[in-house]
Amino acid sequence: MLRKHIYLIGFMGAGKTTIGKQLAQKFNLPFVDVDQFVEEREGISIADIFEREGEASFRLRETKSLQQLSDCSPSIISTGGGIVERQENIDEMKHHGQVIYLSASFATLYERVADDTTRPLTSAGKSTLHERFQMREAYYENAADLVVDTEGRSISETCDFIV
Numbered sequence: 001m002l003r004k005h006i007y008l009i010g011f012m013g014a015g016k017t018t019i020g021k022q023l024a025q026k027f028n029l030p031f032v033d034v035d036q037f038v039e040e041r042e043g044i045s046i047a048d049i050f051e052r053e054g055e056a057s058f059r060l061r062e063t064k065s066l067q068q069l070s071d072c073s074p075s076i077i078s079t080g081g082g083i084v085e086r087q088e089n090i091d092e093m094k095h096h097g098q099v100i101y102l103s104a105s106f107a108t109l110y111e112r113v114a115d116d117t118t119r120p121l122t123s124a125g126k127s128t129l130h131e132r133f134q135m136r137e138a139y140y141e142n143a144a145d146l147v148v149d150t151e152g153r154s155i156s157e158t159c160d161f162i163v
């Protein structure tokens with residue numbers, strides 16, 4: 001029986017939402033997605049927040065949503081790829097649960113998200129995205145209680161490993 005949340009972290013395209021939903025079934029816990037919660041709470045899409053107000057505004061909203069979700073009963077919480085860019089988010093997650101980093105190579109991740117227009121950061125181009133990835137890797141690793149290499153593992157193998 002889990003008494004705290006499980007937070008899934010990792011770059012865009014790591015499979016946080018897909019794996020989170022399966023884990024939620026296995027643990028018989030609610031599944032929540034921070035990005036989706038931001039959109040519902042604010043009544044605006046993430047793409048529109050970035051376009052109208054910029055990334056900094058999104059980060060503030062993301063932090064507020066994370067805090068709100070962290071105060072709920074134990075859940076599997078899928079986060080956005082940039083959650084680790086603010087130390088207070090890392091502190092929040094570590095205080096309220098276990099943090100699992102779903103890792104994959106940049107090449108794999110980029111292939112999955114390159115054409116996705118719902119993710120505003122992908123429009124910046126491959127090398128800019130790669131820089132973000134490199135910058136974040138250390139944050140993901142330091143924040144994680146468990147690092148799971150998803151390369152060469154199916155979704156269900158990844159879930160079994162985590163369980």
Ligand code: S3P
Pocket residue numbers: 010011012013016035046079080081082083118119120121
């Ligand atoms: C972002 C990742 C997205 C979303 C937003 C910003 C990022 O979530 O939060 O577009 O900064 O990496 P996913 O990781 O679920 O795609």
